[in-house]
Amino acid sequence: MDNKSVRIKDIALKAKVSIGTVDRVIHNRGRVSEKVRERVLKIINDTNYEPNLMARALGSNKIYNIAALIPDHHYDSYWLAPKLGIEKAEQDLKQFGVSVGEFAFNPFSVESFIEQADKVTASNPDGIFLSPVFYREVLPFFEKWRNQNIPFVLFNTQIAEFDPLSYIGQDSYQSGFLAGKLIHYGQPNPCSILIAHIDEEISNAAHLIKKEQGFKNYFSQNHLTQYHIQKTELNRSNFAAFTSQLDGIIESTPDLAGIFVTTSKAHEIAKYLEQRFIKHIKIIGYDLLPPNLYFLNKGIISFLINQNPKGQGYWGIHQLTDYLVFKKEVPILKYLPLDIITKENLNYYLDEESRFTDFR
Amino acid sequence: MDNKSVRIKDIALKAKVSIGTVDRVIHNRGRVSEKVRERVLKIINDTNYEPNLMARALGSNKIYNIAALIPDHHYDSYWLAPKLGIEKAEQDLKQFGVSVGEFAFNPFSVESFIEQADKVTASNPDGIFLSPVFYREVLPFFEKWRNQNIPFVLFNTQIAEFDPLSYIGQDSYQSGFLAGKLIHYGQPNPCSILIAHIDEEISNAAHLIKKEQGFKNYFSQNHLTQYHIQKTELNRSNFAAFTSQLDGIIESTPDLAGIFVTTSKAHEIAKYLEQRFIKHIKIIGYDLLPPNLYFLNKGIISFLINQNPKGQGYWGIHQLTDYLVFKKEVPILKYLPLDIITKENLNYYLDEESRFTDFR
DNA sequence: AATTTAAATGTGTTCGCACACACTTTTTTT
DNA sequence: AAAAAAAGTGTGTGCGAACACATTTAAATT
Numbered sequence: 001m002d003n004k005s006v007r008i009k010d011i012a013l014k015a016k017v018s019i020g021t022v023d024r025v026i027h028n029r030g031r032v033s034e035k036v037r038e039r040v041l042k043i044i045n046d047t048n049y050e051p052n053l054m055a056r057a058l059g060s061n062k063i064y065n066i067a068a069l070i071p072d073h074h075y076d077s078y079w080l081a082p083k084l085g086i087e088k089a090e091q092d093l094k095q096f097g098v099s100v101g102e103f104a105f106n107p108f109s110v111e112s113f114i115e116q117a118d119k120v121t122a123s124n125p126d127g128i129f130l131s132p133v134f135y136r137e138v139l140p141f142f143e144k145w146r147n148q149n150i151p152f153v154l155f156n157t158q159i160a161e162f163d164p165l166s167y168i169g170q171d172s173y174q175s176g177f178l179a180g181k182l183i184h185y186g187q188p189n190p191c192s193i194l195i196a197h198i199d200e201e202i203s204n205a206a207h208l209i210k211k212e213q214g215f216k217n218y219f220s221q222n223h224l225t226q227y228h229i230q231k232t233e234l235n236r237s238n239f240a241a242f243t244s245q246l247d248g249i250i251e252s253t254p255d256l257a258g259i260f261v262t263t264s265k266a267h268e269i270a271k272y273l274e275q276r277f278i279k280h281i282k283i284i285g286y287d288l289l290p291p292n293l294y295f296l297n298k299g300i301i302s303f304l305i306n307q308n309p310k311g312q313g314y315w316g317i318h319q320l321t322d323y324l325v326f327k328k329e330v331p332i333l334k335y336l337p338l339d340i341i342t343k344e345n346l347n348y349y350l351d352e353e354s355r356f357t358d359f360r
Numbered sequence: 361m362d363n364k365s366v367r368i369k370d371i372a373l374k375a376k377v378s379i380g381t382v383d384r385v386i387h388n389r390g391r392v393s394e395k396v397r398e399r400v401l402k403i404i405n406d407t408n409y410e411p412n413l414m415a416r417a418l419g420s421n422k423i424y425n426i427a428a429l430i431p432d433h434h435y436d437s438y439w440l441a442p443k444l445g446i447e448k449a450e451q452d453l454k455q456f457g458v459s460v461g462e463f464a465f466n467p468f469s470v471e472s473f474i475e476q477a478d479k480v481t482a483s484n485p486d487g488i489f490l491s492p493v494f495y496r497e498v499l500p501f502f503e504k505w506r507n508q509n510i511p512f513v514l515f516n517t518q519i520a521e522f523d524p525l526s527y528i529g530q531d532s533y534q535s536g537f538l539a540g541k542l543i544h545y546g547q548p549n550p551c552s553i554l555i556a557h558i559d560e561e562i563s564n565a566a567h568l569i570k571k572e573q574g575f576k577n578y579f580s581q582n583h584l585t586q587y588h589i590q591k592t593e594l595n596r597s598n599f600a601a602f603t604s605q606l607d608g609i610i611e612s613t614p615d616l617a618g619i620f621v622t623t624s625k626a627h628e629i630a631k632y633l634e635q636r637f638i639k640h641i642k643i644i645g646y647d648l649l650p651p652n653l654y655f656l657n658k659g660i661i662s663f664l665i666n667q668n669p670k671g672q673g674y675w676g677i678h679q680l681t682d683y684l685v686f687k688k689e690v691p692i693l694k695y696l697p698l699d700i701i702t703k704e705n706l707n708y709y710l711d712e713e714s715r716f717t718d719f720r
Numbered sequence: 721a722a723t724t725t726a727a728a729t730g731t732g733t734t735c736g737c738a739c740a741c742a743c744t745t746t747t748t749t750t
Numbered sequence: 751a752a753a754a755a756a757a758g759t760g761t762g763t764g765c766g767a768a769c770a771c772a773t774t775t776a777a778a779t780t
Contacts, residue, residue: 018731020769023767030727053414056766058415058768178702218704338708340705342700345538348697369736379736381760392757414735415737418735421739
């Protein structure tokens with residue numbers, strides 16, 4: 001309400017103490033008598049004092065080091081987007097004294113992960129942002145970091161143990177549920193539908209299971225019992241096997257009308273269908289990777305659900321900054337929207353610039 | 361690259377002048393010899409100097425007044441969202457010295473608009489943010505503001521005359537095109553489709569025409585010539601007429617399978633269809649208004665295209681701030697994404713909090 | 721009661737920049 | 751050539767907060 005913002009100085013005046021004392025109260029530095037402390041605190045509350053963040057950042061010349069522990073995108077291009085988001089966030093936040101160090105590991109090598117995680121720990125950062133792809137191996141680090149009181153934020157994969165500061169990502173279950181809706185909307189008449197897990201070990205990937213569950217539940221909750229849903233795991237490392245496996249499914253399922261690809265590899269299915277000249281099967285997949293976009297634009301992939309990996313990187317660093325720099329409370333769970341992408345609205349999601357731009 | 365950021369002081373040192381001179385160069389305040397000016401400018405470039413925005417905002421105690429000229433949401437609840445976005449932006453940006461004054465007018469009264477626009481002009485703001493709903497009446501103001509060198513940003517309705525600083529909104533044509541896709545995807549077999557303009561004078565609303573065009577072009581560009589597309593204008597001010605008009609259309613079009621509502625009034629159609637127990641007609645509409653959400657959740661409206669009105673308000677103020685405070689170049693056109701909303705992903709678009717939070 | 725120690729509080733400098741003002745040099749006017 | 755005006759340049763203070771350090775006051779020790 002008050003137009004003029006109240007300063008530390010004003011509080012000091014009202015409390016009849018010096019600004020130094022107010023400062024001590026604000027930062028819980030101790031060395032203040034209880035009586036004065038309460039008096040000051042009351043005034044701070046009454047006056048709705050809000051610290052001037054710019055003055056604060058200016059005054060304390062502190063630099064907060066955040067370590068980002070993410071898969072190297074050279075092994076899987078999916079990880080390029082989070083990296084870009086992280087860098088964008090750093091760009092935006094560096095004026096507030098945030099500095100991000102990137103530690104990239106080979107997502108197919110446990111040793112590489114451990115090595116980089118060790119480096120992270122050794123760098124003694126103020127906060128850690130990571131995608132904990134190796135469940136078992138990351139736990140000891142969680143414990144270590146907790147003991148050292150280093151907050152860590154997770155993205156992409158959710159692990160609730162050792163209470164991370166926050167998790168950034170999507171609601172996998174709901175995204176599967178949404179995929180169900182999209183398939184169903186496009187195929188109003190009962191048919192067969194395939195859930196395809198491509199290129200990932202289900203056992204290791206809880207989120208794939210959740211997607212599958214959500215998808216199936218869409219049909220059961222809506223009493224669409226006549227739809228026949230089957231699932232398969234595919235791996236394109238062996239191309240011949242990949243193809244023949246699909247051939248088998250197609251052959252044995254004449255009424256197959258939709259495929260839900262739970263990973264970012266929808267383009268593999270698209271490529272196959274194109275080669276086989278199959279046009280009546282609709283594909284729903286994930287992520288705006290170039291090969292996916294190619295088939296989206298060709299109309300072979302109907303929809304992609306955007307997991308907004310860049311946004312995950314961006315908001316992760318953001319959350320840590322909120323916590324470290326601005327001492328804000330941060331939500332334990334931050335779900336990014338389930339963007340439905342089709343050929344016709346794709347453009348507006350590629351120019352990510354507009355989706356961030358941040359401030360205080 | 362350089363870890364240490366270069367300060368005005370460093371530049372002064374290198375150029376062998378005082379910081380005052382550098383300051384003059386940076387702000388084009390004149391009173392600097394051409395020779396020195398160029399020397400300083402070169403160093404600024406070479407060193408990639410970037411002003412510390414916090415120090416800047418702190419140092420110059422200037423307050424930028426932005427006037428927001430928007431329809432009063434009491435007349436049409438659509439306008440509540442932009443208002444909220446504006447206020448959110450003000451909240452985020454006030455620490456940079458931005459203050460927003462709101463001027464609400466009755467969107468059904470030209471006089472009210474002129475009265476408020478006059479007030480805006482009289483308040484002599486540093487920038488103006490408005491939705492120019494009255495084309496003819498706003499032009500003289502544009503001219504006046506241009507002469508006074510007050511930048512103005514438009515939203516919701518685009519008017520290119522008198523070159524506004526920027527336009528924030530959606531690509532109406534493309535949104536119609538997208539709606540075409542959504543209807544078509546849900547109705548793979550040829551049928552009749554209705555375009556309904558509800559509660560707005562088409563003659564005044566260029567964006568409705570564009571939506572219609574985009575919608576039609578989706579079908580023609582994809583050679584879907586067997587689809588029969590008709591259009592109608594409806595007005596619910598006379599409820600009986602509204603109903604009977606729809607009755608007529610339904611009766612004369614037995615194969616009607618989809619309705620595209622170009623305004624935010626899809627719920628009116630939904631209500632009608634529900635009353636008539638018609639379930640096979642799919643509705644696509646705009647905007648996340650409560651009545652629309654009600655029918656979205658009931659499954660009577662299939663999809664809503666989110667025009668992100670809150671985002672429009674937010675980014676509009678943001679753009680003006682970029683221009684005024686940060687002296688950035690701002691895009692003349694800023695299209696917000698065409699978000700496809702369905703019952704299953706709605707939740708993530710309602711919690712708008714996460715879509716902004718801005719920074720520098 | 722004098723002295724030491726600890727607790728409580730106050731003061732001054734710094735952060736990077738903006739802006740007002742003072743000062744110096746050059747140019748113009750008379 | 752002296753005086754006035756204009757152009758060019760430097761200095762100092764303030765913005766709001768952080769933090770180190772100085773100072774005062776109270777409690778503990780002798």
